[in-house]
Amino acid sequence: xxxxxxxxxxxxxxxxxxxxxxxxxxxxxxxxxxxxxxxxxxxxxxxxxxxxxxxxxxxxxxxxxxxxxxxxxxxxxxxxxxxxxxxxxxxxxxxxxxxxxxxxxxxxxxxxxxxxxxxxxxxxxxxxxxxxxxxxxxxxxxxxxxxxxxxxxxxxxxxxxxxxxxxxxxxxxxxxxxxxxxxxxxxxxxxxxxxxxxxxxxxxxxxxxxxxxxxxxxxxxxxxxxxxxxxxxxxxxxxxxxxxxxxxxxxxxxxxxxxxxxxxxxxxxxxxxxxxxxxxxxxxxxxxxxxxxxxxxxxxxxxxxxxxxxxxxxxxxxxxxxxxxxxxxxxxxxxxxxxxxxxxxxxxxxxxxxxxxxxxxxxxxxxxxxxxxxxxxxxxxxxxxxxxxxxxxxxxxxxxxxxxxxxxxxxxxxxxxxxxxxxxxxxxxxxxxxxxxxxxxxxxxxxxxxxxxxxxxxxxxxxxxxxxxxxxxxxxxxxxxxxxxxxxxxxxxxxxxxxxxxxxxxxxxxxxxxxxxxxxxxxxxxxxxxxxxxxxxxxxxxxxxxxxxxxxxxxxxxxxxxxxxxxxxxxxxxxxxxxxxxxxxxxxxxxxxxxxxxxxxxxxxxxxxxxxxxxxxxxxxxxxxxxxxxxxxxxxxxxxxxxxxxxxxxxxxxxxxxxxxxxxxxxxxxxxxxxxxxxxxxxxxxxxxxxxxxxxxxxxxxxxxxxxxxxxxxxxxxxxxxxxxxxxxxxxxxxxxxxxxxxxxxxxxxxxxxxxxxxxxxxxxxxxxxxxxxxxxxxxxxxxxxxxxxxxxxxxxxxxxxxx
Numbered sequence: 176x177x178x179x180x181x182x183x184x185x186x187x188x189x190x191x192x193x194x195x196x197x198x199x200x201x202x203x204x205x206x207x208x209x210x211x212x213x214x215x216x217x218x219x220x221x222x223x224x225x226x227x228x229x230x231x232x233x234x235x236x237x238x239x240x241x242x243x244x245x246x247x248x249x250x251x252x253x254x255x256x257x258x259x260x261x262x263x264x265x266x267x268x269x270x271x272x273x274x275x276x277x278x279x280x281x282x283x284x285x286x287x288x289x290x291x292x293x294x295x296x297x298x299x300x301x302x303x304x305x306x307x308x309x310x311x312x313x314x315x316x317x318x319x320x321x322x323x324x325x326x327x328x329x330x331x332x333x334x335x336x337x338x339x340x341x342x343x344x345x346x347x348x349x350x351x352x353x354x355x356x357x358x359x360x361x362x363x364x365x366x367x368x369x370x371x372x373x374x375x376x377x378x379x380x381x382x383x384x385x386x387x388x389x390x391x392x393x394x395x396x397x398x399x400x401x402x403x404x405x406x407x408x409x410x411x412x413x414x415x416x417x418x419x420x421x422x423x424x425x426x427x428x429x430x431x432x433x434x435x436x437x438x439x440x441x442x443x444x445x446x447x448x449x450x451x452x453x454x455x456x457x458x459x460x461x462x463x464x465x466x467x468x469x470x471x472x473x474x475x476x477x478x479x480x481x482x483x484x485x486x487x488x489x490x491x492x493x494x495x496x497x498x499x500x501x502x503x504x505x506x507x508x509x510x511x512x513x514x515x516x517x518x519x520x521x522x523x524x525x526x527x528x529x530x531x532x533x534x535x536x537x538x539x540x541x542x543x544x545x546x547x548x549x550x551x552x553x554x555x556x557x558x559x560x561x562x563x564x565x566x567x568x569x570x571x572x573x574x575x576x577x578x579x580x581x582x583x584x585x586x587x588x589x590x591x592x593x594x595x596x597x598x599x600x601x602x603x604x605x606x607x608x609x610x611x612x613x614x615x616x617x618x619x620x621x622x623x624x625x626x627x628x629x630x631x632x633x634x635x636x637x638x639x640x641x642x643x644x645x646x647x648x649x650x651x652x653x654x655x656x657x658x659x660x661x662x663x664x665x666x667x668x669x670x671x672x673x674x675x676x677x678x679x680x681x682x683x684x685x686x687x688x689x690x691x692x693x694x695x696x697x698x699x700x701x702x703x704x705x706x707x708x709x710x711x712x713x714x715x716x717x718x719x720x721x722x723x724x725x726x727x728x729x730x731x732x733x734x735x736x737x738x739x740x741x742x743x744x745x746x747x748x749x750x751x752x753x754x755x756x757x758x759x760x761x762x763x764x765x766x767x768x769x770x771x772x773x774x775x776x777x778x779x780x781x782x783x784x785x786x787x788x789x790x791x792x793x794x795x796x797x798x799x800x801x802x803x804x805x806x807x808x809x810x811x812x813x814x815x816x817x818x819x820x821x822x823x824x825x826x827x828x829x830x831x832x833x834x835x836x837x838x839x840x841x842x843x844x845x846x847x848x849x850x851x852x853x854x855x856x857x858x859x860x861x862x863x864x865x866x867x868x869x870x871x872x873x874x875x876x877x878x879x880x881x882x883x884x885x886x887x888x889x890x891x892x893x894x895x896x897x898x899x900x901x902x903x904x905x906x907x908x909x910x911x912x913x914x915x916x917x918x919x920x921x922x923x924x925x926x927x928x929x930x931x932x933x934x935x936x937x938x939x940x941x942x943x944x945x946x947x948x949x950x951x952x953x954x955x956x957x958x959x960x961x962x963x964x965x966x967x968x969x970x971x972x973x974x975x976x977x978x979x
Contacts, residue, residue: 201221203225203232203235206218206221206222206225206235207234207235207238209221210222210235210238210239210241210242211238214241214242214245215242215245215246215342216246216323216340216341216342218238218239218242219239219242219243219334219340219341220340220341222235222236222238222239222242222334223239223334223335223337223340224335226239226333226334226335227335230258230333230335231260233259233260233262233264233268234264236255236256236258236259236334237256237259237264237267237268237271239255239334240252240253240255240256240259240268240271241271243255244271244274246319246320246321246323247278247279247318247319247320247321248278248279248317248319248325249274249276249278249279250276250278250279250280250317251279251317251325251327251337252271253272253276254332254333255333255334256268256271256272257272258333279317279318279319280315280316280317281315281316281317281318281324283310286316286410286411287306287310287410289409289410289411289412289413290302290305290306290309290406290407290409290410291306292413292415293409293410293413293414293415293418294306294406294409297418297423298423299423299424299425299426299432300402300405300423300425300426301402301426302406304402305402305403305405305406305425305426306406308402308403308406309403309404309406309407309410311403312328312329312403313328313329314326314327314328314329314407315327316410316411321342321344321345322344323339323341323342323343323344323375324339324373324411325337325338325339325340326338326339326373338454339373339454343373343375343454344375344379347375347376347378347379347380348379348382348383350376350379351379351380351382351383352383354448354450355380355383355384355448356383358383358384358393359383359384359385359387360387361387362387362391362393362549363384363393363447363448364393364444364445364446364447364448364549365393365394365395365396365444365445365446365447365547366380366384366393366394366395366396366447366448366450367396367398367433367446367447367448367449367450367463367467368380368395368396368397368398368450368451368452369398369399369449369450369451369452369455369458369459369463370398370399370404370408370451370452370454370455370456371397371399371405371408371409371414371452372399372404372405372407372408372411372452372454372456373408373411373412373454374408374409374411374412374414375412376450376452376454377395377397377408377414377417378412378414378417380395380450381395381416381417381420386546387516389516389517390515390516390546391516391546391547391549392420392546392547393420393447393547394420394421394422394547394548395417395420395421395422396421396422396424396433396436396437397421397422397423397424397425398424398425398429398430398433398459398463399423399424399425399426399429400425400426400427400429400430400457400458400459400460401425401426401456401457402425402426402427404455404456404457405423405425405426420546420547422436424436429459430459430460430461430463430466433466434466434470437467437470438470438473440548441473441474441477441478441551441553442550442551442553442554442557443543443548443549443550443551443554444548444549444550444551445470445471445474445551446467446470446471446474449463449464449467451463451464474551474553477553478551478552478553478556481553481556481557481560482552482556482582484560485556485559485560485582485583486582486583488560488583489582489583489584489585492584494609494979497586497610497979498979500565501565501976501979506535506536506537507535507536507537507565507566508536508537508538508539508562508563508564508565508566509528509531509536509537509538509539509564509565509566509567509568510539510541510558510559510562510564510566510567510568511524511527511528511531511538511539511540511541511567511568511569512524512540512541512542512555512558512567512569512580513525513540513541513542513570514542514543515542515543515545515546516543516546518666518793519592519818520570520571520592521542522793523570523592523637524540524542524570525540526640526642526643526964527568527590527964527967527968528540529640529642529964530640530963530964530965530967530968531968533965534965534968534969534972539558539562539564541554541555541558550580552579552580555580555581556580556582559581559583559585564585565585565586566585566586566587566588566972566975567581567585567586567587567588568587568588568590568971569581569587569588569589569590570589570590570591570592571589571590571591571592571593571595571598572589572597573587573589573598573603573604573606573607573611573613574587574589574606574607574608574611575602575603575606575607575611576597576598576600576603578606584608584609584610585610586610586612586975586979587610587611587612588612588613588614588971588975589611589612589613589614589615590614590615590635591613591614591615591616591617591618592615592616592637593616594616594618594736594739594740594741594744595740596737596740596741598621598625599620599621599624599625599732599733599736599737599740600625600733601624601625601626601733603625604621604622604625604626604627605625605626607626607627607628607631609978610978610979611628611631612631612632612633612971612974612975612978613627613628613631613632613633614632614633614634614635614967614970614971614974615634615635615636615637616634616636617632617633617634617908617909618909619902619906619909619910620732620736621909622902622905622906622909623902623906624732624736625732625733629905629906629908629909630978631974631978632908632909633908633970633971633974634908634909634910634911634912635967635970635971636814636816636912636913636962637816637817637818637821637962638818638821638962638963638964638966638967639818639821639822639825639958639962639963639964640822640963640964641825641958641959641963641964641965643793643794643798643822644797644798644801644821644822644825644826645798645825645826646802646825646826646827646955648802649795649798649799649802649803649826650795650799653795653796653799653800653803654799654802654803655803656799656803657771657773657788657796657799657800657803657804658769658803658804659768659769659770659771659803659804659805660763660768660769660770660804660805660806660937660941661759661763661768661769661770661771661804661805661806661807661808661937662770662771662772662773662788662800662801662803662804662806662807662808663756663759663770663771663772663773663807663808663809664773664774664791664797664800664807664819665752665772665773665774666774666775666776666790667748667749667752667774668772668774668775668776668777668779668780668783669749669776670749670753670780671746671749671750671753674745674746674749675691675695675746678691678741678742679691679692686725686726689725689726690718690721690722690725690726690738691721691742692725693720693721693722693724693725694717694718694721694738694742694743694746695746696721697717697720697721698714698717698743698746698747698750701713701714701717702747702750705747705812705835705837706751706835706836707835707836707887708835708836708837708887709836709888714743714747714812714837715739717743718730718735718738718739718742718743719735721738722734722735722738744812744813747812748810748811748812748813751810751811751812751833751835752810752811755808755810755833755933756772756782756783756808757782758929758930758933759808759933760782760783760786761930762930762933762934762937763786766934766938768937768941770786771786771788771800771804772786772787772788773788773789773790773791773800774790774791775790788800797822797826798822798826801822801823801826801827801828802826802827802828804828805829805937805940805941805947806828806829806830806831806936806937806940806941807819807823807828807829807830807831808830808831808832808833808933809830809831809832809833810832810833810835811832811838812835812837812838813837813838813840814838814840814841814912814913814915815832815834815838815915815918815919815926816841816912816913816914816915816918816962820832820918820919820954821918821954821958821962824951824954824955824958825955825958825959827951827955828951829940829947829950829951830919830925830954831925831926831927831933831936831937831940832915832919832925832926832927833926833927833928833933834885834915834922834926834927834928835928836885836887838915838926839881839882839885839887839914839915839916841912841913841914841915842878842881842914842915842916843878844910844912845874845910845911845912845914846874846875846877846878847867847874847893847895847903847910848903848907848910848911849874850867850872850874850875850893851865851895851900851903851904852903852904852907854867854872856895857871857892860894862897863896863897864894864895864896864897865894865895865897865900866892866893866894866895867892867893867895868891868892869889869890869891869892869893870891875889875893881916881922884921884922884923885922885923885926885928886922886923886928913961913962917957918954918957918958918962919954920950920953920954924950925950925954
């Protein structure tokens with residue numbers, strides 16, 4: 176990562192440094208004018224300079240004393256005013272002195288106590304010695320009304336000898352706004368700060384770098400050569416919260432210990448912004464910036480060396496070598512890189528690793544150690560060299576999307592869980608080699624438009640862990656805590672409107688924002704049609720239509736896919752789910768049932784805050800919540816074959832799902848693909864379109880029954896265009912997905928379409944234990960057989976072995 180060196184100069188950290196601070200000439204008249212017109216921090220540095228040159232300039236001295244009084248520094252004002260000589264300004268001096276007291280001086284005992292509170296239990300710092308060395312300096316401190324502090328050394332008898340004469344606190348905030356604005360929305364590397372006395376810059380950096388939405392927050396690395404100077408900074412403010420994300424190197428060996436620390440972190444992003452404070456009195460030697468640059472060069476050199484070893488080894492491993500390796504009688508090894516900043520991906524990776532272990536594999540999950548760390552490529556290369564896996568499985572990222580981390584050609588499986596933008600890229604699809612596999616949500620367009628290898632693909636929905644989620648009795652206290660009639664689990668508390676506004680901000684491009692605005696309008700126009708599926712394709716055409724309205728021409732296939740997957744589907748799902756919760760809240764409030772909504776952010780939702788149940792740990796808390804509710808609600812615009820549904824049933828809970836016609840899309844595609852691949856059409860139109868009569872084919876008759884039970888109609892015949900038929904024959908794997916009725920059973924028994932049918936199913940689940948238990952058991956049996964991590968691992972290994 177590039178090193179950002181931002182020098183917090185006296186000028187940048189002290190807005191009082193005006194013309195004189197930049198070497199420009201400034202007249203005494205200009206100084207006096209500033210003192211009369213600006214009774215604040217801006218005048219004091221100039222007054223100090225003027226008095227350093229002309230100590231007997233009583234007019235400047237009087238203005239400085241008046242300014243100090245205005246800032247709440249009466250004691251310092253008295254010290255300055257007392258030096259005004261008898262004469263024309265004597266009366267003004269006397270009137271000023273009559274109003275002054277000792278206001279502003281900070282109590283040393285309080286300062287020492289605060290320093291001890293900050294430094295206690297801080298590793299690597301001798302608290303007692305640091306505080307003693309600081310106190311021995313005999314410095315006094317005076318705090319202004321706005322929180323700024325003026326430092327008065329032991330021999331500082333007059334204004335020119337005083338330090339920190341400026342609005343350093345505000346300047347620190349402005350500095351962060353200018354140089355760290357992106358850190359509130361984008362991850363950056365660790366921030367190295369040299370000098371924390373006073374601690375305003377440290378506190379401002381802490382505030383300017385909050386935890387991102389995924390939980391990441393950069394590490395703060397604090398370096399201070401002088402332990403006494405460090406103790407001084409710790410005496411001036413409570414910084415214990417900052418230390419929860421910081422490492423501190425203070426004292427004569429600070430630079431050596433910092434260097435050792437960074438070397439130990441070469442497997443992570445080890446360098447980032449380097450920020451020396453303008454108030455720093457004793458710098459480390461050699462300079463911190465040169466040290467960090469040298470460490471960055473050292474990390475790069477080690478990375479090049481390690482990558483070379485990995486590629487040298489990889490060149491000796493051809494297909495025959497891998498076939499022979501897989502035939503060896505030894506435990507195989509799987510490496511599963513994951514990310515702690517996605518709750519679902521982290522848990523899915525850990526559950527997958529456990530399933531591999533159960534089947535005799537050695538499994539290693541590569542995950543960041545804390546919320547302040549991101550991996551460098553060294554971590555991935557080292558894991559591949561030392562662990563030497565037989566297989567790598569990575570959620571959502573093909574090897575070509577992470578080429579910087581996975582250069583060797585070890586068999587590599589991308590397990591697609593989400594329709595992420597980088598997947599829909601022809602360069603990624605066509606970069607797949609002979610040992611690259613793709614499993615999970617294998618969207619047809621991946622093969623049709625982006626060149627993914629269909630021969631090494633496998634359709635697998637999300638799966639659930641039968642070890643983590645089971646029907647054994649949960650903790651009674653948790654069951655009591657989570658008990659309710661109706662529950663819902665999701666972190667998607669952001670309203671559809673808030674979500675739209677956020678996505679527009681994130682896009683930034685005004686052209687794309689216009690497209691999103693048009694898409695939003697079309698979604699609202701077609702919302703009812705999309706739910707019923709009449710006309711067919713009402714949702715699918717929205718990105719095209721919106722782009723045409725906004726731009727006047729057709730988008731590229733990649734842009735079209737991104738608009739669909741990153742805006743259309745998430746927005747429809749958000750609208751569908753929040754509407755379902757509106758129904759549930761209304762019904763439960765009217766019937767006296769309790770609704771609990773678990774997840775992040777619901778306590779701030781205007782409509783649902785009274786139903787917020789807080790976040791659940793993905794394990795026993797979530798399992799208990801599934802058991803404790805009579806029903807758990809779920810809704811999706813795409814598929815009801817969802818992890819929440821599976822986990823709920825495995826835990827002994829009953830999932831009730833809102834049904835919209837697109838939820839049966841997999842059933843429709845599967846039936847048509849079966850006909851295209853195995854049956855003759857009833858007729859062929861002049862343009863090559865294949866026509867199948869619904870009543871003439873068993874797959875379509877079954878589909879008609881499913882649709883009827885769900886309350887939807889099916890046409891009397893299906894027309895399959897030649898291109899679609901060809902895709903179904905070539906990419907059959909993409910049309911073999913799990914169906915809603917396969918998982919949940921009869922749509923009339925397990926799904927609802929509106930508020931009334933939802934209420935009827937909840938009422939039955941509340942009052943009929945036999946029916947509830949039977950429905951739960953049916954779903955759980957299907958999940959255990961087909962949709963667990965164990966089942967996935969068996970199928971995945973078979974796929975890889977067949978194509979080595």
